[in-house]
Amino acid sequence: MSQGPTHEAAKSAALERNLAEALTLEAHELAGVPEVKVEHASRRGDAEVLIELASVSQRYAGEGAAAGRVALENVNLRVFKGEFVCLVGPSGCGKSTILNLIAGFMQPSDGRVLYKGAPIKGPGPDRAVMFQDHALFPWLTVQRNVEFGLKMANAQERQIRKKHARNYLAMVNMAGHEREYPHQLSGGMRQRVALARSLALESDVLLMDEPFSALDPTTRDMLHEQLQRIWMETKKTIVFVTHSLKEAIRLADRIVLMGSNPGRIRREIAVDIPRPRELNSLALDEINIVLRRELQNEHRPTLPVELPGVEYNI
Numbered sequence: 001m002s003q004g005p006t007h008e009a010a011k012s013a014a015l016e017r018n019l020a021e022a023l024t025l026e027a028h029e030l031a032g033v034p035e036v037k038v039e040h041a042s043r044r045g046d047a048e049v050l051i052e053l054a055s056v057s058q059r060y061a062g063e064g065a066a067a068g069r070v071a072l073e074n075v076n077l078r079v080f081k082g083e084f085v086c087l088v089g090p091s092g093c094g095k096s097t098i099l100n101l102i103a104g105f106m107q108p109s110d111g112r113v114l115y116k117g118a119p120i121k122g123p124g125p126d127r128a129v130m131f132q133d134h135a136l137f138p139w140l141t142v143q144r145n146v147e148f149g150l151k152m153a154n155a156q157e158r159q160i161r162k163k164h165a166r167n168y169l170a171m172v173n174m175a176g177h178e179r180e181y182p183h184q185l186s187g188g189m190r191q192r193v194a195l196a197r198s199l200a201l202e203s204d205v206l207l208m209d210e211p212f213s214a215l216d217p218t219t220r221d222m223l224h225e226q227l228q229r230i231w232m233e234t235k236k237t238i239v240f241v242t243h244s245l246k247e248a249i250r251l252a253d254r255i256v257l258m259g260s261n262p263g264r265i266r267r268e269i270a271v272d273i274p275r276p277r278e279l280n281s282l283a284l285d286e287i288n289i290v291l292r293r294e295l296q297n298e299h300r301p302t303l304p305v306e307l308p309g310v311e312y313n314i
């Protein structure tokens with residue numbers, strides 16, 4: 001029997017369920033799903049450790065109820081050179097805090113955050129950051145926006161800079177838009193320019209904080225494809241924050257599942273589906289369901305799980 005568009009739409013709607021929704025799935029919804037191998041990643045042979053969080057805790061000063069809030073507690077994480085790591089978890093579990101610590105925007109309350117074995121003391125050209133909000137300068141053209149970071153990084157001559165920026169704009173399929181201004185572009189195009197700007201810095205590490213979450217599903221899908229291709233070409237080390245389990249499965253070598261209150265790492269899972277990964281591939285579907293089952297098994301018996309506006313003491 002043919003499976004029409006309605007079936008496909010229903011299937012993708014189900015797949016779009018985020019991590020919080022995954023926690024509410026019933027066991028019978030998972031019945032009959034084939035098993036796939038889920039490896040627990042703790043070692044990567046001889047690969048170089050680029051970033052390390054060692055016994056990191058983070059408390060924010062805050063006021064009133066927020067005073068002394070523990071955003072992270074005893075987090076241990078290693079990111080290997082060339083790896084694509086996704087931090088996944090419900091809102092408030094400390095994903096952005098980890099990214100900000102690696103970016104060097106702040107120092108941990110306890111523990112150590114290391115880059116190539118040395119403590120991170122502040123932001124640096126070896127770690128580019130890309131946020132959900134494109135943060136382009138509205139008064140600069142696309143070309144000048146990409147060149148801007150290069151000026152700050154002391155790239156030499158104007159001609160070299162210009163060529164360099166054009167190369168990276170072509171890499172994100174934005175060739176031909178160099179002279180346009182941000183207000184003339186769609187949301188997806190603006191994020192592609194922001195990606196080109198981050199890539200043009202040629203940092204070893206790219207830190208991405210929910211960069212595609214404000215985009216519509218079709219644009220997000222296209223950007224996932226582009227990012228996969230760029231990552232395969234450049235072999236950058238990427239730490240990517242998302243609250244979407246599906247996005248993480250599509251992109252990551254390794255998923256770091258986090259929990260909240262206090263923010264901590266629950267589990268790390270290697271995703272060994274070959275790339276490029278398709279949005280509707282069976283393997284992606286299967287691992288999504290298996291991971292949701294893992295979350296269910298892990299969270300239900302022991303934990304008070306907080307979902308937005310709901311509290312479960314299961």
Ligand code: ADP
Pocket residue numbers: 060061062066069070071089090091092093094095096097098263
């Ligand atoms: P996530 O990225 O997973 O949504 P965050 O890292 O942004 O989580 O936040 C983790 C916790 O730390 C949350 O409870 C949040 O309210 C708190 N927090 C984050 N930034 C600050 C801050 N500057 N001051 C006080 N509390 C903060």
